[in-house]
Amino acid sequence: MAENFNHIDQIIRQKFENFEPEPPAQVWENVRSGLKKSPPPPSSSGFVMPVIVVVSLLLFIGGLMHHLYLNDSGSNLRTARASALSIQKASVFSTDYTTTSDITLQQEVYQTSSEVPVASISSTGPDQAIQLDQQPVIPPVRDAFGQTYQGDRKQKKAKNNPSVPLNSTSRTGQWKPGLVQTLAAGELSYADAVKYDLSARDVRKLSGFQEYARHNRADWSIGFYFNPEVTRCNDQSIENTVSYSASILPQVSFNRFFIQSGLSMRFTQDKGNYAIDYNRYLGSYEDVYNVTFDSTENGVIPTYYTHTVEVYDTVNHYSISETKANYTYLEIPLLMGYRYNFGKFSLFAKAGPAASFLVIKNIPDAGYPEDKARIINVDYQIPVRSVVNWQMMLGAGFDYQLADKFSFSLEPTFRFTLKPEFDLPDGARGNTTSFGIRAGLNYNF
Amino acid sequence: MYSDKELIERCLENDPKAQELLYKRFSGRMYGVCLRFARNTLEADDILQEGFIKVFSFLKDFRHDGSLEGWIRRTIVNTAINYYNSKQNEWSETSIKMAESYQSVSEEILDKISTNDLLNLIHELPEGYRLVFNLYIIEGYNHKEIAEMLNISENTSKSQLSRARTALQQRLIQRK
Numbered sequence: 001m002a003e004n005f006n007h008i009d010q011i012i013r014q015k016f017e018n019f020e021p022e023p024p025a026q027v028w029e030n031v032r033s034g035l036k037k038s039p040p041p042p043s044s045s046g047f048v049m050p051v052i053v054v055v056s057l058l059l060f061i062g063g064l065m066h067h068l069y070l071n072d073s074g075s076n077l078r079t080a081r082a083s084a085l086s087i088q089k090a091s092v093f094s095t096d097y098t099t100t101s102d103i104t105l106q107q108e109v110y111q112t113s114s115e116v117p118v119a120s121i122s123s124t125g126p127d128q129a130i131q132l133d134q135q136p137v138i139p140p141v142r143d144a145f146g147q148t149y150q151g152d153r154k155q156k157k158a159k160n161n162p163s164v165p166l167n168s169t170s171r172t173g174q175w176k177p178g179l180v181q182t183l184a185a186g187e188l189s190y191a192d193a194v195k196y197d198l199s200a201r202d203v204r205k206l207s208g209f210q211e212y213a214r215h216n217r218a219d220w221s222i223g224f225y226f227n228p229e230v231t232r233c234n235d236q237s238i239e240n241t242v243s244y245s246a247s248i249l250p251q252v253s254f255n256r257f258f259i260q261s262g263l264s265m266r267f268t269q270d271k272g273n274y275a276i277d278y279n280r281y282l283g284s285y286e287d288v289y290n291v292t293f294d295s296t297e298n299g300v301i302p303t304y305y306t307h308t309v310e311v312y313d314t315v316n317h318y319s320i321s322e323t324k325a326n327y328t329y330l331e332i333p334l335l336m337g338y339r340y341n342f343g344k345f346s347l348f349a350k351a352g353p354a355a356s357f358l359v360i361k362n363i364p365d366a367g368y369p370e371d372k373a374r375i376i377n378v379d380y381q382i383p384v385r386s387v388v389n390w391q392m393m394l395g396a397g398f399d400y401q402l403a404d405k406f407s408f409s410l411e412p413t414f415r416f417t418l419k420p421e422f423d424l425p426d427g428a429r430g431n432t433t434s435f436g437i438r439a440g441l442n443y444n445f
Numbered sequence: 446m447y448s449d450k451e452l453i454e455r456c457l458e459n460d461p462k463a464q465e466l467l468y469k470r471f472s473g474r475m476y477g478v479c480l481r482f483a484r485n486t487l488e489a490d491d492i493l494q495e496g497f498i499k500v501f502s503f504l505k506d507f508r509h510d511g512s513l514e515g516w517i518r519r520t521i522v523n524t525a526i527n528y529y530n531s532k533q534n535e536w537s538e539t540s541i542k543m544a545e546s547y548q549s550v551s552e553e554i555l556d557k558i559s560t561n562d563l564l565n566l567i568h569e570l571p572e573g574y575r576l577v578f579n580l581y582i583i584e585g586y587n588h589k590e591i592a593e594m595l596n597i598s599e600n601t602s603k604s605q606l607s608r609a610r611t612a613l614q615q616r617l618i619q620r621k
Contacts, residue, residue, distance in 0.1 A: 009582045011555045012563065016583055019560050020473030021480060027494050028468055034498040035464065275594075277511070277519060318590030366510070377511035377519050384506065 219253040221444040223260075223409060229436030231268070235424055238383050243268035243434070245331070251442075256339050260350060264331040269324050272382030274366045276319045279312035281372035312374045319369035325382045328360035333393055344401040354391045354415070361385070383422050383430070390419040399442060407442045449513040456504055468497060471514060475521045481579050482525035484568055496524035522584060526594060529572050554617050566616045574609035581606050 227245040249262035290305035337350025366378045397411020413436045422430025447455070447466065455463030476493050483489035500520050507516050555563075567575060576595065580586045581602070586594070588602040595602070 008555065013583055013585075015555075015560045015563055016477060016481065019477040019564075021476050023472050023476040023493055024486075024490060027476075027490050027497075028465070028472070030494045031468065031497045031501070032461070032464070034494065035501050275519075277515060315585035318586045318594065320590075320593045375511055377515035378508065379516070379519050379523070380506065380508075384503075 219444065220250065221253070221442050222248065222250045222262075223440050223442040224248055225409070225438050225440030227264075227413060227436050227438040229413070229415075229434045231421075231432050231434040233383075233422060233430050233432045235422065235430050237424075238422060238430060239271055241268050241270060245436075245438075247331075247438075247440070249333070249335075253339065256341075258337050258339055258348075258350070260335040260337065260352075261333060264329075264333065264354075266329040266331055266356070268327050268329070270327070270383050270385070272323055272325060272380065273320050274323050275379040275381060276321070276366055276369050277316050277376040277379075278319065278369055278373040279314065279376065280317060280370060281374065282311045282313055284308050284310045310372070310374075316376060317369070317373075321367065321369070323364055323366070323380075323382070325364075326360075326362040327358060327385060330357045330359045331355065335393060335395070337395075339399075346399045346401075346407075347397075348399065348411075349396040351392070351394045353418070354393050356389045356391060356421075358385055358387045383424075385421060386419070386423050388419070389417055389421045391415045391417050395438065397438070402441075405444045407444065409438070409440050409442055411438050412436070413438050450509070453504060453507060453513065456501065464501060467500075471517050472497070474514070475517060478518060478521050479525060480564055481567060481583060482522070482529075482575065484572065484575075488528070492521065492525050492528050495528070496521040499524060522580075526576065529576055530595070554620075558617070558620070562620070566613060566620070569616060570609055570612055573605050574612060577602055577605040578609035578613070 225245075225247040227247065229243050229245065231241045231243060233240075243266050245264045245266040247262060247264035249260050249264075251258050251260040285308075286306040287309045288304050288306050292303045292305075293300050294303065295301075331354050333352060333354035335350040335352035335354075337348050339346050339348040363380065363382060366375070366380075368375070393413065393415045395411045395413045397409060399407045399409045401407045414434070415436075416433045417431050420429045421432045424430045447463070452463055452467050452470070456467055472493065475496065476489065479489040479492040479496070480486065483492055496517075500517050503520070507513065558566075567578065570578060577591055580591045580594065581588070588599045588606075591597075591602040592599045597605075
């Protein structure tokens, strides 16, 4: 019965062997228009990403500027408005007694084109502070320590008259760059600069600047991290994957803000199948393709020239095998963050974009489903990954100071793709989200 | 006349003429495949269209391990399978004995019948029967392979083939 089936099957198969009907012309038109549509339109992330990067950078730089400059003057203004400022130890006003030389000195410090603070000497004792009473004057100007005062323009008349008491005299003038550095009346320490909340610009002109600058310079460090992650794709046909990243990320800090960038290598793996159409190997025979006859004393001797012909089953067979494809990505993140220190610990949060480039793709070759089989076609059923994708990375964690220059870092990470990681059929978007734990060591220069 | 390899290279450069050439080279044979799997010409047109869009979209993944025609054929067959899988066929098992009378269909009837008539008879088969019939008898896959492709059991594949044979035989006899 089976032979009969096979024979009838063979007849049916032969009927369709050369069956090549002409498809309607409209099909090609539809295919062509489908092909024009198939390249996905420029992803919105192509436009959004540069905007995100630029806005992030602007916000960061703006915040930094605010922190270094505007914030100082703002806090000074608040201080000045609140009460008289008492400075007991500073380069300019560090003498024990207010003398004519002090006045002269102050006159030297200021030029005459703008207003200067009105100083009210409330005490002349050696251990008592010099009190600077604020007078309402518009516009406000800044003194040597960045304090903002408001003076009375009417008091300008007394500006060059040493005999006029300071409490009744206003001085006009401009800061003379470099003059204060020449004063030998003591040094301003970093602690003083912090205590009096001096602006960086003004402190830079004082003899304590080097120490201050040492505490306020950009700090560089480099981190070596390892980051296992679990990635989930929004497309149900793609299984969750586990990836591992090794990163070298230099970091520059400006007080509490920092920027981190560098290189990461991410290794990941996709599960898939390969479907093989093949013909079974049935055996071989020697095919005679030429015969020669040589006449010898013993008669005619034929010589047969042969080659081996391998015989395969004409019926297609189909086999599905599991496989794993390996991928290596080169990633360049640009992260911006904020850090808060307490003791040996510091907490931080950071965010930023990252570009991922698929640099190595390793899909194992399909194995032979049967010995000596003839493979007709191999169909890899493995998710197709895009060569470049953009991601947004977020992280928050802590550093622990292990030694003077070393700290340990641990942070949960989250990332989501802005440009899909997978190219799915029919233009679907294979966006992914990943959760991971990043751990590593930082070296502080 | 371009070789398959040259044609692929030009298609990968998005050369419209090469794409049309490739389509014309294989569309006839593939339309034949589609017509066998489809219920009518409209469905065959859809499958051919969708299949060729996939062919052009994934041509970069063709690894030259086998013939281009084999790869395209496989893509078209997969498209046809997906087309009907999406309709959530209900597969049912039946006794394999039902097909025993298939042998009674003489070779004469089959020899006399034209390909188009045979195609019409295949079109009349229910979807599940038609899929298994095409995959087993014409494409040459065995039941284990069909079971993997259609995500059904081997017994289901066998029973579907058995029913397909019976149904085809009845139609052939009626036509006689």
